[in-house]
Amino acid sequence: MRIFCTSSTIFPQEWATNLVSEQTMIDLSEFSYHARRLIDLCELRNQKFMNVNQFRFGLSPDQDIIFIADFHEAINRLHHVRKLEFDWAAWHGEKIFLASPTNFVPSFVRVATDKRATANISLFGIAFSFLSSVIPTMISKFPEYRF
Numbered sequence: 391m392r393i394f395c396t397s398s399t400i401f402p403q404e405w406a407t408n409l410v411s412e413q414t415m416i417d418l419s420e421f422s423y424h425a426r427r428l429i430d431l432c433e434l435r436n437q438k439f440m441n442v443n444q445f446r447f448g449l450s451p452d453q454d455i456i457f458i459a460d461f462h463e464a465i466n467r468l469h470h471v472r473k474l475e476f477d478w479a480a481w482h483g484e485k486i487f488l489a490s491p492t493n494f495v496p497s498f499v500r501v502a503t504d505k506r507a508t509a510n511i512s513l514f515g516i517a518f519s520f521l522s523s524v525i526p527t528m529i530s531k532f533p534e535y536r537f
Contacts, residue, residue, distance in 0.1 A: 392417045394517035397497070398446045400481050402490030411476035414496055414513065422468035425520055432528050435462070440523035442515035447483060447495060457498065457510045461519050464511045473502040 396414050429435060442464050443457035458464045468474075479497035486493050502508040528535060 391517075391521075393421055393513055394521060397495070397512075397514035397517060400447075400483075400486045400493050400495055401478075402487035403492045403494060404490055406478055406494045410496060415474060415476055415499070418468065418474075418499065418513070418516075419471075421517075421520075422465050425524065426465045426469050428528065429462075429465070429524070432531060434524070434527060434531070437527055439527070440519040442519045443512055444515040444518060445479075445495075445497065445512055446514040446518075447481070455510050457512050457515070461516070461524065464516050467501045467503055467506065467509060467511065470503040470505070471501050472504050473500075473508070475500040 393414065396410065396417075401410065429437075439461040441459040442461050443459040458467065476496070477498050477500065478494040481493035481495050496513055498510050498512050500508050500510055
């Protein structure tokens with residue numbers, strides 16, 4: 391839930407600090423471990439889930455980069471991560487923090503594993519997919535489970 395909330399928040403440039411990125415990366419690590427474990431326990435490895443290559447505000451980073459779409463691939467890369475880099479996207483909508491030179495949105499992470507090249511994962515996309523697709527699938531398969 392914190393990843394969803396953080397990636398849905400606009401920050402002033404002055405707040406785009408290591409504190410936000412460090413806490414989000416800790417949350418992402420914990421999330422990916424538990425999400426993968428739930429998928430294994432519920433035997434949902436072959437289930438297709440909502441794509442994770444989406445953003446809360448319909449924005450994309452200034453660079454022309456490709457994002458992982460498959461939920462399982464994103465979770466597996468986070469599970470086998472060797473290098474993880476946090477990145478912000480400039481907010482191009484209505485300025486929220488008027489005194490700040492730029493407003494930013496915590497946007498994505500770059501993930502490198504021991505066996506795969508670096509790839510990009512949308513923070514909002516992976517959280518939204520889990521909350522909107524994975525959890526409902528688990529509940530429909532196991533109605534006695536509550537989240």
